[in-house]
Amino acid sequence: MTTAAVLHEVDADLVVETVVLTSPGPREVRVALAASGICHSDVMVARGGMASPLPIILGHEGSGVVLEVGSDVTRVRVGDHVALSWAPECGQCFYCLSGRSNLCAEYAPRVLDGGLLDGTSRFRSTGGDTIAQYSFLSTFTEETIVAEQSCVPISADMPLLPASLIGCAVMTGVGAALFSGNVRAGDTVAVLGGGGVGINAVQGAAIAGAGRVIVVDANPAKRETVSAFGATDFLLTGDGDPAAQVLELTHGRGADVVIDATGDAAAMAAAYSAARRGGRIVYVGVAPSDAVVALPAARLPREEKVITGSFYGGAVPLRDFPLVVDLYQSGRLKLDELVGAVVPLARINDVFGKPSNAARSVIDFGLGA
Ligand SMILES: [Zn+2]
Ligand SMILES: [Zn+2]
Incomplete structure (x- = not known):
């Protein structure tokens, strides 16, 4: 019992x-x-x-x-x-x-x-x-x-x-940046959604040495939360199309890596447009079973963006949970x-x-x- x-x-x-x-x-x-x-x-x-x-x-x-x-x-x-x-x-x-x-x-x-x-x-x-x-x-x-x-x-x-x-939000979010997003030092990373997975994607991006980590969320109270985890910029969904806001912040180019942690179909479509040409879009947020995402088909070939899903952050749990423990114990992961x-x-x-x-x-x- x-x-x-x-x-x-x-x-x-x-x-x-x-x-x-x-x-x-x-x-x-x-x-x-x-x-x-x-x-x-x-x-x-x-x-x-x-x-x-x-x-x-x-x-x-x-x-x-x-x-x-x-x-x-x-x-x-x-x-x-x-x-x-x-x-x-x-x-x-x-x-x-x-x-x-x-x-x-x-x-x-x-x-x-x-x-x-x-x-x-x-x-x-x-x-x-x-x-x-x-x-x-x-x-x-x-x-x-x-x-x-x-x-x-x-x-x-x-x-x-x-x-x-470690077993869900942390590994999923950190892995989405480190493994699925392959974030490199100096990259500009945009994270859509500042919840459990999004905050950890921010941490993962910061650990990888991202130059700029932009978070987009609907809740203004998240601004303070995400900055404590390494976000450098915060955009409110209510202030306009998230992709347009990210483009404006990046001189019209878009982010090197965009991580959608919302699982919201509209945000997932915006994630595509928020990435620069040749950039990487990581879909890690869990969407409802019947959701469908609309992507601009004519732009797909000529923009050469790389779209990847991310399941458990692309991690190998037996190998990577101990990595998370090490990052925590050395003070680099909150x-x-x-x-x-x-x-x-x-x-x-x-x-x-x-x-x-x-x-x-x-x-x-x-x-x-
Ligand atoms: Zn979970
Ligand atoms: Zn197997």
Whole structure:
């Protein structure tokens, strides 16, 4: 038994209740959650913007301590600290062998199916009904069972509360700049959207040595937030077309790299126009399942822009979570400053889906993280 926040139906509050957690399989790990961030895509599922089996335990950004390991687990031992990855790798497919395990042919297409790697969930209601797992994880729960491939060991001297944010917003945003955006020293980078992923894209761009980091957001209160993370310029969506504003700031040329962290179809179209000729556009924001982006077809060939998606920031979690820890511990990446409201699981509905100027609201499970 454990206590979890369960989504029973779309648009309803989460219900914090006792649930049954079965035993880990041979290559599975039982983890006591220390902390979990609340991500935009959790809220999208709860609001019906992303199809998902129900009931489900959401949460896909967490850290914790290993409580129990299956008989064949080699990656972690009981007592290890882990950050959880929603992109487990099979290790044998074309993508895993190409260093792109975030695109794993075996598992990436099944991330929203509601089970672990074999397709089944380890959670049941006390009445015996299956409760789905989210993104191979489920972190709005005191304990979870995940695949060994979702566990990334982190050093014991890394505080677990900030470590909880690595597994989605931080890796996705930082990776969008470093890996997908390939930001170079001196580049001008425009980031559309100053939420959890956008702020971390700003940090990633700053770490890569960007000369100028322009953030576009609808909320004027974000100006101060993003400048603390390395933004040099701030533009308000309400002041006019974002692309036109970025062009004006860059002497009509456009940004070298544009990162869309909104997932909004209009912003995604603007991102294309905000990039200079030959520049790079990174789509990292999660859009509703039925959204379509209109691009100016006649300009595509002659402008030679490079458009790329970015899934988990193009990162290899097992390789790159430790990189994020190193950047944090050496003072070059801010994690504590991302944290807004911190609440116990029992109060998750106070913050779930509520607007906040901070990048993240966090559930603290009281392990002393
Ligand atoms: Zn997320
Ligand atoms: Zn694979």
